[in-house]
Amino acid sequence: MTIKVLVAYATKNWSTAEIARTITEVLRNEGLEPEMRLVSEVGDVQAYDAVVLGSPLYAGRWHKDARRFVRRSAQPLAKRPVWLFSSGPLDASAGERDIPPVPAVRRALIRLDAKGHITFGGCLREGAKGRVARMILKSGKGGDYRDFGQIAAWAQRIGATLLGQVAVGPGER
Ligand SMILES: Cc1cc2nc3c(=O)[nH]c(=O)nc-3n(C[C@H](O)[C@H](O)[C@H](O)COP(=O)(O)O)c2cc1C
Structure with missing residues (x-):
């Protein structure tokens, strides 16, 4: 039986897309059937057995497209195993300790009965959009x-869990 996993991500400057791609590749190597989608382009969540968002x-705050997706798809998401990740800190902190979800993501974790959340380090490169981004740069x-090793290890744990x-039967989820 194949397990279809939606790997949905929001992004402004595409570095989160590269995180989503790594998660997708790891899940595929583990034998699952992942599909990577920009969160604004996800159709019906019902088509998937599990979701990484x-x-x-x-x-x-999370990107508005991700917040909208959680609101719009809360019901089908709550019926599936869901994992959430945030990307952000522009320092080494995400590799040194667990960075808790921001308040709205914490609420989403509860609402969706999500299996877990992790904060990965972020990335800001030349060419990023926005005045504040240019100031930071x-x-x-x-x-x-x-840390793509950390990202891959997290995805591997998701794959193993799924x-x-x-093995115990999809009806027992
Ligand atoms: C204007 C601006 C505001 C940001 N605010 C936060 C923040 O509140 N918390 C955080 O951890 N990172 C923050 N970051 C860092 C971004 O989350 C990081 O660059 C992220 O990797 C961007 O992802 P993207 O390339 O997919 O858009 C901010 C970056 C910019 C440019």
Whole structure:
């Protein structure tokens, strides 16, 4: 039996897309059937057995497309195993400790009965959109703080969990 996993992500400057791609590749290597989609382009969540949903943090909040998706799809999401991730910190903190979800994401975790959440380091590179982004870059505080080993390990745990669930039967989810 194949397990279809939606890997949905929001982004402004595409670094979260690269995180989603790594998660997708790992899940595929684990034997699952992942589909990576921009969250604004997701059709029917019912087509998937499980969902990984991620968004960058901007000014302490998830991207609006991810927030909208949670509102719009709360019902089918709550019926599936869901994992959430945030990407953001432009320093080494995400590799050093667990960074808790921002308040609205914490509420989403409860509402969706999500299996887990992780905050990955963020990335801000030359060419990023927005005046504040340019200011951050000018002050020398940009950079790439994503740890693809950490991202892959998290995705591997999701894959193992989903495969374990199938072993006990999808009806017992
Ligand atoms: C204007 C602006 C505001 C940001 N606010 C936050 C924030 O509140 N918390 C955080 O951890 N990271 C923050 N970041 C860092 C971004 O989340 C990080 O650059 C992220 O990797 C961007 O993802 P994207 O390339 O997919 O859009 C901010 C970046 C910018 C440019």
